[in-house]
Amino acid sequence: MEEGHTTTIISFVVLTPDIDSAYEYGIGSEVSTYGDVYSFGIILLEMFIGKIPTDHVFMDGLSLHKCVKMAISEQVSEIADPSLVQVGNPSQSTNNALEECLSSILGIGVACSVESATDRKIIGDAVSELKKI
Numbered sequence: 058m059e060e061g062h063t064t065t066i067i068s069f070v071v072l073t074p075d076i077d078s079a080y081e082y083g084i085g086s087e088v089s090t091y092g093d094v095y096s097f098g099i100i101l102l103e104m105f106i107g108k109i110p111t112d113h114v115f116m117d118g119l120s121l122h123k124c125v126k127m128a129i130s131e132q133v134s135e136i137a138d139p140s141l142v143q144v145g146n147p148s149q150s151t152n153n154a155l156e157e158c159l160s161s162i163l164g165i166g167v168a169c170s171v172e173s174a175t176d177r178k179i180i181g182d183a184v185s186e187l188k189k190i
């Protein structure tokens with residue numbers, strides 16, 4: 058490269074629903090606080106599941122949101138990040154408390170990341186519920 062010249066590399070990322078952006082952004086809607094709530098929900102799911110929306114396990118219509126929603130009632134400990142689940146022989150009461158806590162947190166994440174912007178949990182309510190856990 059000649060002295061005094063610079064090279065600029067521009068890359069593009071395609072945003073799709075359930076991956077990087079709120080659903081409404083993928084269909085051309087304006088930026089709003091609803092999108093922030095969606096992102097908050099996805100981040101909660103990522104932190105407690107230990108997977109990102111672009112993980113190889115999410116294909117053929119399965120998304121992080123859908124995976125958690127399907128497993129939340131009975132399989133929380135199976136989908137949770139293994140570093141959060143106790144190793145060894147925890148007591149039944151400890152195990153139940155952990156599953157209840159994870160279910161509550163993941164439920165908030167799912168409620169914040171539903172496809173319909175107006176059906177999402179209000180962020181103030183989400184924060185209040187998280188504080189109670």
